[in-house]
Amino acid sequence: MREDDHISREQCDRSAHYRSVHGSSSRNPAPHPLSPCRRERGPLRRRPSFKRRWQQRSWWVRLLLSLLLALACVLLLAVLLGSPDPDTSPSTSTASSGSEVTSSPLLSQILDYVGAFIMPCGNCFYRVKGQEDLCESFFMYNRAKGTLYDGETRLFLRGNGKPVYMYSMGGLAEYCVVPANALAVLPDSLPYTESEILGCVVFTSYGALRHAAEMRPSDSVAVIGVGGVGSSFICNCLQIAKAFGASQVIAVDVLDEKLQNATTLGATHTVNAANDDAVERIKEITDGRGVDVAIEALGKALTFSQCAKSVRDGGKAVMIGLAATNVMGEVDITHLVRRQVKIIGSYGARARQDLHQIVKLAESGAFNLQNTISRKCKFEEANGAYEDLNHGKIVGRAVVEIME
Incomplete structure (x- = not known):
C-alpha cells in the first residue's frame, strides 16, 4: 500500500482549518460530507480486488476450491441429463413388467421392475422441453422400425439367427430389451401380475390428468x-x-x-x-x-x-x-x-419422472390394483382374450401371465 493511500486525522484537520481561514474557491472547494476528511473512523484503505485476493491465497486452497467447483458442475450435469441410457435390461413378463434385470451395470441387482410403454432416450429435443413422452428416438426407431435407439435389435431366433424386432417393450415376448430410462423398481408390497398395468393404462391416465389437464x-x-x-x-x-x-x-x-x-x-x-x-x-x-x-x-x-x-x-x-x-x-x-x-x-406420461410417482401412489393405496384386473389368462389363452376384448366382453383389464 502506498503512503499517499493513508490520510491522517491531522491532515484532515489542517485542510479544514485552511479552508475556514482562506475560504472556499474552485481551486480549494469545501470538502464533501462523505469525503475522507469528513470521516472520523480512522485512515481509509482501498479494498483489494477479487483477482488480487484470489492470487494471495495459498496454492492448495485454490486447488481445493477448484476441485469443489468441478464436482458441483458434474453433479448438476448428472441431474440435468438424468440416468444414462444403458443398452439393456432383459425382463420376464409382458408389455409392462419385468424381473431379474442383471445385464445392465446401472441395474445390477436382481429385482422386479415395472416398465412404461413410452421409453424415452433422454437426449432428444423434447427431453430438453420437458416433453419426453414425445421422444423423437422412440417414435423414429422403436415404433417405426422395432429397434433400440442405435437402430439395432438385441433379439435373434435361436435356429437361424434371424433378427426379431419389437413394438414398444416386446408385447407377449418372454424376454425383451428396454432402456433403463423406462423402468422403475417394483416394491415387494405391490402384487406382481396386477402391477403390469402401471406402465400402460395407469401411465396413460396419469399423464392425461397431471400434464394435459x-x-x-x-x-x-x-x-x-x-x-x-x-x-x-x-x-x-x-x-x-x-x-x-x-x-x-x-x-x-x-x-x-x-x-x-x-x-x-x-x-x-x-x-x-x-x-x-x-x-x-x-x-x-x-x-x-x-x-x-x-x-x-x-x-x-x-x-x-x-x-x-x-x-x-x-x-x-x-x-x-x-x-x-x-x-x-x-x-x-x-x-x-x-x-x-x-x-x-395426450398419449402417455413422462417415464423418468412419472413412473416412480405412479408406483408410489399405488404403494400408498391411492388405488386398488387387484380390483382393476377382471381377468387373468395364460400365454396359451392370449388369442381368445384378444377376441373377447375386440367384442367388448372384458370389463376392466385383462392380463396375460407369462411364466418361465
Whole structure:
C-alpha cells in the first residue's frame, strides 16, 4: 500500500482549518460530507480486488476450491441429463413388467421392475422441453422400425439367427430389451401380475390428468367411453383423480354393466349414452356449466364431439382414445374461441419422472390394483382374450401371465 493511500486525522484537520481561514474557491472547494476528511473512523484503505485476493491465497486452497467447483458442475450435469441410457435390461413378463434385470451395470441387482410403454432416450429435443413422452428416438426407431435407439435389435431366433424386432417393450415376448430410462423398481408390497398395468393404462391416465389437464383440487371430471382405456381409468385412475382432489367423477358409456362396475369402483355419477343425451346429462349434474375436465377414451368422432361439448367455459377436453386412420372429429370453432375451451391430445406420461410417482401412489393405496384386473389368462389363452376384448366382453383389464 502506498503512503499517499493513508490520510491522517491531522491532515484532515489542517485542510479544514485552511479552508475556514482562506475560504472556499474552485481551486480549494469545501470538502464533501462523505469525503475522507469528513470521516472520523480512522485512515481509509482501498479494498483489494477479487483477482488480487484470489492470487494471495495459498496454492492448495485454490486447488481445493477448484476441485469443489468441478464436482458441483458434474453433479448438476448428472441431474440435468438424468440416468444414462444403458443398452439393456432383459425382463420376464409382458408389455409392462419385468424381473431379474442383471445385464445392465446401472441395474445390477436382481429385482422386479415395472416398465412404461413410452421409453424415452433422454437426449432428444423434447427431453430438453420437458416433453419426453414425445421422444423423437422412440417414435423414429422403436415404433417405426422395432429397434433400440442405435437402430439395432438385441433379439435373434435361436435356429437361424434371424433378427426379431419389437413394438414398444416386446408385447407377449418372454424376454425383451428396454432402456433403463423406462423402468422403475417394483416394491415387494405391490402384487406382481396386477402391477403390469402401471406402465400402460395407469401411465396413460396419469399423464392425461397431471400434464394435459393440469387437474386441480375440487375439479369435476367426466370420462366418456369407460370401455377400453376408459374402463381402467374409472377402475384406478378415477382414484388418481380422487387423490388429486376431484369433487365429481362422471362415467359415460352405453353398457350398464360397465357403468355398474364404475360405480362400484368410485364413480360419483354415471350416464348411459344409449338412453340419455350425454352432454345434457353432464351439464345437469354440474348445475348447467359442464365439467372442468372431460376425458375421451374411445377414439370415435361422436365421443370426440361429446367430450368437447361437455366442458365448462374455459374447461379442458383431453383426448386419449386412439382412432382408426383418417378419423376426423368436428368442433364448433366459434364456441371454442369465445368460450376458451381447450382441446388437448395426450398419449402417455413422462417415464423418468412419472413412473416412480405412479408406483408410489399405488404403494400408498391411492388405488386398488387387484380390483382393476377382471381377468387373468395364460400365454396359451392370449388369442381368445384378444377376441373377447375386440367384442367388448372384458370389463376392466385383462392380463396375460407369462411364466418361465
